[in-house]
């Protein structure tokens with residue numbers, strides 16, 4: 543499921559964070575979300591996977607974490623959090639708590 547995120551700067555920290563959430567290692571190739579370049583408008587698209595696709599694992603909403611790890615390390619965390627909430631609403635998947643916590647060490 544693809545979402546447009548005009549504020550995304552394309553740093554791909556979220557991909558690293560997601561892979562760490564799933565595997566304990568930084569392997570963006572397995573991330574549940576992929577940042578997709580676009581040319582027609584500012585920002586990037588965020589591709590979120592509801593099911594496993596090749597090496598890429600399904601998003602489980604970071605269930606059990608107070609804040610989804612991808613959101614925790616995103617500089618535009620409110621916008622990414624909103625996308626995850628929309629994804630959760632469309633898929634019926636539980637989404638992590640709102641992104642209101644300050645940036646901190648890896649939880």
Ligand code: SF4
Pocket residue numbers: 547549550551552553554555556557577586588615616617618622
């Ligand atoms: S961490 Fe945030 S700003 Fe960086 S690529 Fe991911 S969504 Fe975009």
Ligand code: SF4
Pocket residue numbers: 559560561563574575600601602603604610611612613626638
């Ligand atoms: S909420 Fe989904 S995309 Fe974000 S880190 Fe967790 S599993 Fe990955």
